[in-house]
Amino acid sequence: MNKLFINADGIEAFEKQHRINLINSIGGFKSVVLVGTKNQHAENLAIFSSLVHIGAHPPLVGLIFRPSPPERDTYQNILDTGFYTINHINSSFFKQAHQTSARYDAGISEFTEVGLTPEYKEAFQAPFVKESTIQLGVEFRDKFEIHLNNTTMIIGEITQIHIPKIFLNEDGFVDLTASDCITCSGLDSYHSTQQLDRLSYAKPNLPVTSLLKND
Amino acid sequence: MNKLFINADGIEAFEKQHRINLINSIGGFKSVVLVGTKNQHAENLAIFSSLVHIGAHPPLVGLIFRPSPPERDTYQNILDTGFYTINHINSSFFKQAHQTSARYDAGISEFTEVGLTPEYKEAFQAPFVKESTIQLGVEFRDKFEIHLNNTTMIIGEITQIHIPKIFLNEDGFVDLTASDCITCSGLDSYHSTQQLDRLSYAKPNLPVTSLLKND
Numbered sequence: 001m002n003k004l005f006i007n008a009d010g011i012e013a014f015e016k017q018h019r020i021n022l023i024n025s026i027g028g029f030k031s032v033v034l035v036g037t038k039n040q041h042a043e044n045l046a047i048f049s050s051l052v053h054i055g056a057h058p059p060l061v062g063l064i065f066r067p068s069p070p071e072r073d074t075y076q077n078i079l080d081t082g083f084y085t086i087n088h089i090n091s092s093f094f095k096q097a098h099q100t101s102a103r104y105d106a107g108i109s110e111f112t113e114v115g116l117t118p119e120y121k122e123a124f125q126a127p128f129v130k131e132s133t134i135q136l137g138v139e140f141r142d143k144f145e146i147h148l149n150n151t152t153m154i155i156g157e158i159t160q161i162h163i164p165k166i167f168l169n170e171d172g173f174v175d176l177t178a179s180d181c182i183t184c185s186g187l188d189s190y191h192s193t194q195q196l197d198r199l200s201y202a203k204p205n206l207p208v209t210s211l212l213k214n215d
Numbered sequence: 216m217n218k219l220f221i222n223a224d225g226i227e228a229f230e231k232q233h234r235i236n237l238i239n240s241i242g243g244f245k246s247v248v249l250v251g252t253k254n255q256h257a258e259n260l261a262i263f264s265s266l267v268h269i270g271a272h273p274p275l276v277g278l279i280f281r282p283s284p285p286e287r288d289t290y291q292n293i294l295d296t297g298f299y300t301i302n303h304i305n306s307s308f309f310k311q312a313h314q315t316s317a318r319y320d321a322g323i324s325e326f327t328e329v330g331l332t333p334e335y336k337e338a339f340q341a342p343f344v345k346e347s348t349i350q351l352g353v354e355f356r357d358k359f360e361i362h363l364n365n366t367t368m369i370i371g372e373i374t375q376i377h378i379p380k381i382f383l384n385e386d387g388f389v390d391l392t393a394s395d396c397i398t399c400s401g402l403d404s405y406h407s408t409q410q411l412d413r414l415s416y417a418k419p420n421l422p423v424t425s426l427l428k429n430d
Contacts, residue, residue: 001348004378004383007337008372008375010376011274011373011376014387016272017386019387020271020272020387021388022271022388025387026373026378028246028266028303028391028396029391029408030244030245032243049268051267054279054366055363056239057364059234059238062267064267094412095423102417102418102421105419108419113419134241136241142361144361144368147357148269148273149272149273151269151270153277153368158238158241159222159223160221160223161220161221161226161237163219163241164218165218165219169236171233172229173237173400173401173404174241174401177400181243181244183243183408186388188426190414191392193406194408195405195406197309198401199310202315204318204319
């Protein structure tokens with residue numbers, strides 16, 4: 001298939017919103033989650049598509065923050081309290097999840113505005129999203145300033161997992177497709193998934209095999 | 216739906232491989248790509264599921280590296296040469312892409328071993344994967360040591376994009392579902408996608424609408 005070639009000058013020459021759409025989608029599908037926080041005045045809920053796995057032991061995840069609302073409120077709440085929740089987005093409420101990216105005034109709760117329900121449990125000091133099938137409680141551990149574009153990576157440790165037992169396989173694998181967890185591309189496109197296969201651990205000179213039972 | 220609650224002690228108590236499977240999949244679907252590099256002796260190709268969008272202007276992406284092969288070879292090549300490619304994985308060759316994670320001896324090319332084709336073009340100093348529908352040329356810009364678990368984040372700037380014109384929308388959005396770009400979960404599960412919708416830019420007190428034409 002013939003390909004269009006776009007070089008650095010071509011990327012730079014695009015109109016701003018065109019470049020934002022292009023670069024946000026060109027890296028492939030992304031994890032998309034709702035991050036719940038609170039401060040002394042209000043609860044906050046913001047959608048993020050920059051979640052990245054940092055390591056399993058300790059269980060660490062990273063998120064990228066830019067210096068603008070509503071991410072800025074979430075950022076400040078995480079630094080002030082040390083606690084945040086990461087909540088999966090299901091196909092039944094992805095429009096409400098997207099709506100949290102609107103620039104509400106400070107002191108306004110996105111939970112209330114978009115119609116999702118804050119849930120407090122197991123003494124965790126940040127609100128979960130009650131509608132989310134899978135919920136994580138995360139505690140702040142470190143942050144890195146990315147001076148190239150004035151963003152910040154925040155790294156947290158997963159200290160609570162709330163998950164329906166039926167989506168947790170015997171070997172620890174989470175069946176995201178069965179749980180109706182969705183993925184996103186770019187800034188505004190949401191997708192459900194279909195599992196192609198689970199593959200065996202790869203070894204030199206040995207063909208990979210399916211881990212799925214044919215039943 | 217009743218949920219299982221796993222706290223920090225519970226996560227710590229899991230058998231190692233169980234914890235790896237759990238934490239690698241609990242964060243949601245991930246971008247999964249092949250990273251192509253070369254040194255004076257050989258070409259290298261490695262699968263990564265830690266790609267994260269850092270920003271659009273300049274166009275920056277991050278990748279997390281752990282201090283073990285085959286990621287270590289890729290890491291060293293990036294630092295030595297400054298150049299790497301990011302290649303989308305399509306459903307026709309995800310098993311070959313997975314096979315690149317086998318621990319081949321140094322000097323062995325994963326391209327040859329798994330049966331994918333190195334492609335050099337537009338004077339870029341690292342090999343693309345010829346079979347990939349969408350290919351990116353990336354130049355090293357910065358790195359951060361994550362001391363919490365001895366990993367490194369490498370940040371690069373996208374300086375080349377190779378994409379079939381039919382997958383690039385007028386507004387810059389890349390239609391990943393149409394391009395047969397796949398996503399992954401955990402260490403070994405691969406998924407195709409189905410678009411639910413593209414939504415309008417969210418504003419307070421205004422319902423989001425679909426950006427897709429009904430034709």
